[in-house]
Amino acid sequence: MFIIGFIRKSLKLRTERQAAFLRLSRARKREWPDDTRKWVDSHLHDTDWEIRNVAVKLAGMGRMTEYTDELVQFLENRSQPGFIRRNSAAALREIGACEPGVFLAGLDDPYWEVRTESAFGLQCCGSPDPHLARTLIAKLYRKPPDRLSGYPLLRPSRIYREKNFEVRSALLHALGTAATSEADLRAIEIPMQDDIWKVRVAALEAFVSAAGRLGLDQERMASVMSSIDLTCTEFIPTFPIRETYNTLAKISMTPSKSEPIRNQDNAL
Amino acid sequence: MLYEFLTWLSERSESLSWMRLFGYITFRAILAAVTAFVMSLALGSPFIRWLKRRKATDLAWGYNLVNAQGKSGTPTMGGLLILMTVLIAVILWCELTNRYIQILIASVLWFGSIGICDDFLKLRDRSKAGLSDKKKIALQGLFGLLLSIVYLHPGWSPAPVEVADQLYLPFIKNPIADLGLWYAPFIIFVIVAISNSVNLADGLDGLAIVPSFLVAAVFGAFSYVMGNTRWSEYLLFDYLSGSGEILIFCSAFIGAGIGFLWYNAYPAQIFMGDTGSLALGGILGTIAVLIKQEFLFVIAGGVFVAEAATVFLTKYVFVPRGRRLFFRAPLHHSLQYRGLAETKVVVRLWIVSTILALIAATALKIR
Numbered sequence: 039m040f041i042i043g044f045i046r047k048s049l050k051l052r053t054e055r056q057a058a059f060l061r062l063s064r065a066r067k068r069e070w071p072d073d074t075r076k077w078v079d080s081h082l083h084d085t086d087w088e089i090r091n092v093a094v095k096l097a098g099m100g101r102m103t104e105y106t107d108e109l110v111q112f113l114e115n116r117s118q119p120g121f122i123r124r125n126s127a128a129a130l131r132e133i134g135a136c137e138p139g140v141f142l143a144g145l146d147d148p149y150w151e152v153r154t155e156s157a158f159g160l161q162c163c164g165s166p167d168p169h170l171a172r173t174l175i176a177k178l179y180r181k182p183p184d185r186l187s188g189y190p191l192l193r194p195s196r197i198y199r200e201k202n203f204e205v206r207s208a209l210l211h212a213l214g215t216a217a218t219s220e221a222d223l224r225a226i227e228i229p230m231q232d233d234i235w236k237v238r239v240a241a242l243e244a245f246v247s248a249a250g251r252l253g254l255d256q257e258r259m260a261s262v263m264s265s266i267d268l269t270c271t272e273f274i275p276t277f278p279i280r281e282t283y284n285t286l287a288k289i290s291m292t293p294s295k296s297e298p299i300r301n302q303d304n305a306l
Numbered sequence: 307m308l309y310e311f312l313t314w315l316s317e318r319s320e321s322l323s324w325m326r327l328f329g330y331i332t333f334r335a336i337l338a339a340v341t342a343f344v345m346s347l348a349l350g351s352p353f354i355r356w357l358k359r360r361k362a363t364d365l366a367w368g369y370n371l372v373n374a375q376g377k378s379g380t381p382t383m384g385g386l387l388i389l390m391t392v393l394i395a396v397i398l399w400c401e402l403t404n405r406y407i408q409i410l411i412a413s414v415l416w417f418g419s420i421g422i423c424d425d426f427l428k429l430r431d432r433s434k435a436g437l438s439d440k441k442k443i444a445l446q447g448l449f450g451l452l453l454s455i456v457y458l459h460p461g462w463s464p465a466p467v468e469v470a471d472q473l474y475l476p477f478i479k480n481p482i483a484d485l486g487l488w489y490a491p492f493i494i495f496v497i498v499a500i501s502n503s504v505n506l507a508d509g510l511d512g513l514a515i516v517p518s519f520l521v522a523a524v525f526g527a528f529s530y531v532m533g534n535t536r537w538s539e540y541l542l543f544d545y546l547s548g549s550g551e552i553l554i555f556c557s558a559f560i561g562a563g564i565g566f567l568w569y570n571a572y573p574a575q576i577f578m579g580d581t582g583s584l585a586l587g588g589i590l591g592t593i594a595v596l597i598k599q600e601f602l603f604v605i606a607g608g609v610f611v612a613e614a615a616t617v618f619l620t621k622y623v624f625v626p627r628g629r630r631l632f633f634r635a636p637l638h639h640s641l642q643y644r645g646l647a648e649t650k651v652v653v654r655l656w657i658v659s660t661i662l663a664l665i666a667a668t669a670l671k672i673r
Binding site for chain 2: 087091118119120121122149151203204234235236270271272273274275276277280281283284287288291
């Protein structure tokens, strides 16, 4: 009996999961069944985390603001699986829960993807704010930037509190939005020497965002530009034949002039 | 075939006695490598054209826009070229009555067939599905089972009975365990694990082929030593009569691999597909079992092991618990995610493979 019960339970779970993933894939194709809101409501606290995870994603994709409190609770609850905490942060960002406090808690999460999404949330919902900028700098560096003497040659990662490069990039983007002073700009400038080009790009983008707002003189801009490490370990190839093929494909997609005449013939 | 003919000729006439040269394993190994390489180069272009004509391309052809940076439309099933050239070189230069060679030819045909079925289904259905994982593992396991029966049967095994079921570790002289019949499930595990690990590594241009022929080079050196009475005695290996022929097989493998790399180097003109990756893994697994160096693969094929480990940990340990350990899996995608270009990832993994192969080769002496 125990074995039959176990098999029945497993099959039910499998069917429910398949139904949940089907619903998610339809939502990704922008096909929203009418009862999605009702489904999210009944599955947001499902015992199976994978189904709960789909409900969280759908709540974000559908911008269902009524679930903001539940999503905040998921984000803050460390007993939830990492994917649910991460997707809760992403869903809150999509919903537009513009409370930096909501995401600040996520920056202390032990799971890096949650910290990344929380930092992106701060970038989207944040605004120029000296307090927020100070908090972000404290999350990014072990010491205040004015006490860091340039970018260290040996063990550069020692200057960072945040070891994960993706979180560092997201924090820099958020800092670009929150920066209000020259000291904040200095904090953004340091990672322009980072070993990972993705962090350097993030620093550069953050600097562009902040400098555009704060206004910098040409001399300062020139000194920043001279300090940027432009080496990059990645490139995006373009294959000329593919581009030409696309030109031909575009032509083939546009209806030819003779088509209507042929249709008329057929109609006759 | 040619080997037997030339040996026969050398015995017939004094003026043709120089043909005894073809009796030497090392000489035939060089010839096998050159034959496989030249044939790969010569057959490569027509083979690619043939695949294109048969529409055996990576993704569906359509009259839609294509990704200007992508590789869809590149011919796949290039593994067939490797297997063909290896088989031709082996048939020409190996002693075909040798049991090791017979088993290796069987492994080429078996794993090649699994790969061809998989690629054919993918091409026919224009999907990424192909053979299901369970079917693939079952077929790989079945070969492992047959190999274990042949290897452990005293009348059929190419290895001495007292050695066949012993378990050896690199850098250790004596066997660490006498597994008896338990050696059979171990063989099945080794074959399935190695075959799939190479299959998982085949994700970037040139990534699977170079580490594969480096492992083949290490295994070739070991098989030569183990099949040579003097060397095996000097280096304290168990003497495996006839295993030297495996060196010729490995050389053909290396030649075919380099020839394939000619076309597969970034940006690839041809992909090996599962036809190649499953077969390469299956062949390496079979050689590892035949020369009793299963654990040596962990060192020499460290890149494959790392690729498989990242997938295993991600798929079966971390994702079911709702988190990710690596940025992406397999390892090469994780490195790309960190911002390394495809070419850089591939070359760095080649470097790592070379160093690992050299470390593995030291196990010849340090024991």
